[in-house]
Amino acid sequence: MSLYKKLGFVNTIDMFKKANKGGYAIPAYNFNNMEQLQAILFGCLESRSPVIIQVSKGARDYANQTLLRYMAEGGMAIVNSSDHPIPVALHLDHGDSYELCVSCIESGFSSVMIDGSSHPFEENIALTKKVVDYAHAHDVTVEGELGVLAGIEDEVQSEVSHYTDPDDVEEFVKRTGVDSLAISIGTSHGAYKFKLKPGEKVPDLRFDILEEIERRIPGFSIVLHGSSSVLPEYVKIINENGGQMSGAVGIPEEQLRKAAKSAVCKINIDSDGRLVMTAIIRKVFKDKPGEFDPRKYLGPAREELKKMIIRKNREVLGSADQA
Ligand code: G3H
Ligand code: 13P
Ligand code: ZN
Secondary structure: OOHHHHHOOOOOHHHHHHHHHHOOOEEEEEOOOHHHHHHHHHHHHHOOOOEEEEEEHHHHHHHOHHHHHHHHHHHHHHHHOOOOOOOEEEEEEEEOOHHHHHHHHHHOOOEEEEOOOOOOHHHHHHHHHHHHHHHHHOOOEEEEEEOEOEEEEOOEEEOOOEOOOHHHHHHHHHHHOOOEEEEOOOOEOOOEOOOOOOOOOOOOOOHHHHHHHHHHOOOOEEEEOOOOOOOHHHHHHHHHOOOOOOOOEOOOHHHHHHHHOOOEEEEEEOHHHHHHHHHHHHHHHHHOOOOOOHHHHHHHHHHHHHHHHHHHHHHHHOOOOOO
16 A cells, blocks of 8 residues: 555545536645644644645755654644544645655655656656656656746746647646646746736736636646735735835735636645745734744744635635535
């Protein structure tokens, strides 16, 4: 039996099948520390949402890969001993090499992303297929990527976005055998997704490209990265409490809600969680300059993050009450 199954995780096959049928998307939240992991798991347990907890290469470097992996195992033990367990996939976010994917699979991940989007098409196919062959032999699911998002993709930086070309998707999916595909339709990573002139509106996502992709690969599971909304209420708290984040802007939640009802069955959110925690911590520091117990600022930050996750699951992803 694959290691991840012994740990109680699931791969993404059933999750995506149900999400596609049900017209909602599975939330994929990143974690780097205990408070984020607690907020994600407790928020998803409370809203009864399936969830993908994801770990980037940067998270492994920051928190120590062994510690993160055992934290996830501990989290899963709590989930599975609750009255109403939810399906949880442990996923590698933006894997950039075959070796990294193998290392994650060997340590108990149930799903990996191999991000070959910065490589030429044929190289992306060869790398992705190599990962798929190994992963599928262990019942682990694989996410590939076609098209480049603007912003920062781990160590790969792109100034401009190259939308996914619908002409490429069928061949990519067929030749690699991937289980899901991340596409570029106007989302981007980080808290500064658009440079807007005064009075300018955030441009709509390219739903025309998404529709064409759906037509080429009907029923296939599509993933959206860079899908934080950069919630203005938290940016405001940050700026009112000593931060400087003017010009921070994200994807409006209505656009994500619309995407979640389509073939998009996984939506990645990291920056929104970072903003929530930063906002609350800044506020505690401003209001209580004498506070020096980490539990007194990390605790409220964790609570607020949990609230945000519950609201996102209910109002944006539509994944609440689906577990
Ligand atoms: O897409 C990237 C994720 O937000 C992870 O970011 O590489 O800073 O951990 P990171
Ligand atoms: P955001 O920066 O918009 O939260 O995107 C996160 C992401 O795509 C993780 O892979
Ligand atoms: Zn991403």
